[in-house]
Amino acid sequence: MTGTTNRNGTADNDSAARDDGTTSEAADDPTGTLDEALERLHSAGPERNGWLSNHGPMAVEALVRHGQAPAVHRWLDHYSHKLEDMPDPTSRVTARNWHEALGDPRRIADWTAYFEQETAERPWRDVLTEWWPRLLPGIAAGATHPVIRVGHSVRTLLTGEASAPRVAELAHGLGYWAARHQTxxxxxxxxxxxxxxxxxxxxxxxxxxxxxxxxxxxxxxxxxxxxxxxxxxxxxxxxxxxxxxxxxxxxxxxxxxxxxxxxxxxxxxxxxxxxxxxxxxxxxxxxxxxxxxxxxxxxxxxxxxxxxxxxxxxxxxxxxxxxxxxxxxxxxxxxxxxxxxxxxxxxxxxxxxxxxxxxxxxx
Structure with missing residues (x-):
């Protein structure tokens, strides 16, 4: 691949993105709406009513990508009644104990905090590469919503700036997947x-x-x-x-x-x-x-x-x-x-x- 990547793993030039199979079309959101929407959503958990998925991050990413940024906050205002607070953490997930926490939905907040720390300390691509093969056997997790959420997040990171809310969104998606891991x-x-x-x-x-x-x-x-x-x-x-x-x-x-x-x-x-x-x-x-x-x-x-x-x-x-x-x-x-x-x-x-x-x- 030509070009270089910055610390967060995003391409520093358009040729790098194209050689990697991505596209520079709709590469970023000049309105800032996506980051604002993700920040609104990250106080909420990934589920409601026990196990129904929070689709907000995925939907707003698609809306912004297809030129519907002006509709995003109105859509979120309507959707917000479906959101529930992030569950309370129970105990810390670490590099040593993650196996026992995998697939435990009670640990959603613990897993999210783990990936927030990982993506703060390392390039997001490195975290994704390490965890993708670990999570992939559990692709059925949460009726496939976690992998879909990760896919929307990665698309944004590949084609735009790796802002803090967008990297945090990857952490939330990976955390949800790990907590709901289901083979x-x-x-x-x-x-x-x-x-x-x-x-x-x-x-x-x-x-x-x-x-x-x-x-x-x-x-x-x-x-x-x-x-x-x-x-x-x-x-x-x-x-x-x-x-x-x-x-x-x-x-x-x-x-x-x-x-x-x-x-x-x-x-x-x-x-x-x-x-x-x-x-x-x-x-x-x-x-x-x-x-x-x-x-x-x-x-x-x-x-x-x-x-x-x-x-x-x-x-x-x-x-x-x-x-x-x-x-x-x-x-x-x-x-x-x-x-x-x-x-x-x-x-x-x-x-x-x-x-x-x-x-x-x-x-």
Whole structure:
């Protein structure tokens, strides 16, 4: 990679960012709205009502990125009733005792404080690189929301200034992931699939289609083999991950009616991993693909409907669709539309419109 990086791991010039797979488009927020919003949100915990996720940091990042900064504080004012204070700390997480604290949701505040200290003392990329392989097996944590939150955070750090609120947001995302760390059951591998789309179509639904996601994921028994030849080359792993995000986004257009909110994560979780790849050493890209496939397939198994339904194509532009998602106000719809715009083709835009139609508006 050309160029240099500063202490916090951000690229010092645009060529470095481009060579690393990122883009300089929408690279920063000259309004300061994102930092203001993150500071508002960081007094809150990552969950509410026991285990429902705080989507605020992810939604405001997407809103700012797509030119909706003027709407952010109004959106937060409306969303704020869903926020709960950060839980009280219990005992300190350290380099020696972290194994026993992993996956303990009572330690959310302890984990957040740990990562705040780590990212204050070391470049954020170094912290991410150390912890990514430790956390990746638990990608199902919090219905995949922690990895999605990390993906939004890393995207901002890669394409803009590593300000204190943005580095703190990474700490909050990693802390949430560590506290909710949850591995998936060991599944039997079924017949190989020729493509990511065919693999998602071949995922068998869990037997009991009721209850919360933790109950459903516990039933996961079988997944098709995909990719048929697991890539040794990091570039191929990235290409297959892009294929998976595209296939899951497209599938929402025809299958999102099965569970309009939960099925967005079949696309947004692997896209979070894809967004994080440029900040990771290339040897971590192939295992990242494997985890992303497991997460997308698991969500598909948990919520897939009995069959597809027709959808209408859209002539709306990407900008028009995101403006509609912002006006709609639902956090999952905003985040899914953000992912659909990353994919960018006609079917993805139709899937974004489908999410706007299926999910109830909140503004």
């Amino acid at each position: 998936l059951p060991t599944a039997t591998w079924t017949a190989p699939a020729s493509s990511a789309a065919a693999a998602l179509d071949a995922v068998p639904p869990v037997l009991e289609q009721s209850g919360g996601i933790r109950d459903r994921l516990a039933q996961l028994a079988a997944l098709p083999v995909w990719p048929q030849r697991f890539p040794d080359d990091p570039g191929e792993a990235r290409d297959r991950l892009e294929e998976l995000v595209r296939a899951a986004t497209h599938r929402y257009a025809t299958h999102g009616h099965g569970e309009p909110i939960m099925l967005v994560h079949a696309a947004t979780a692997p896209n979070a991993v894809l967004r994080t790849l440029p900040a990771l050493p290339r040897p971590l890209w192939a295992p990242s693909l494997a985890a992303a496939w497991a997460a997308s397939a698991a969500v598909t198994a948990a919520y897939t409907p009995g069959g597809p339904s027709p959808y209408e194509p859209t002539t709306a532009s990407a900008e028009e669709l995101f403006a509609r998602a912002a006006a709609h106000g639902d956090d999952h719809t905003i985040k899914f539309t953000d992912t659909a715009l990353d994919v960018g083709d006609a079917t993805a835009l139709a899937a974004a419109l489908r999410s706007i139609e299926l999910n109830p508006p909140v503004l």
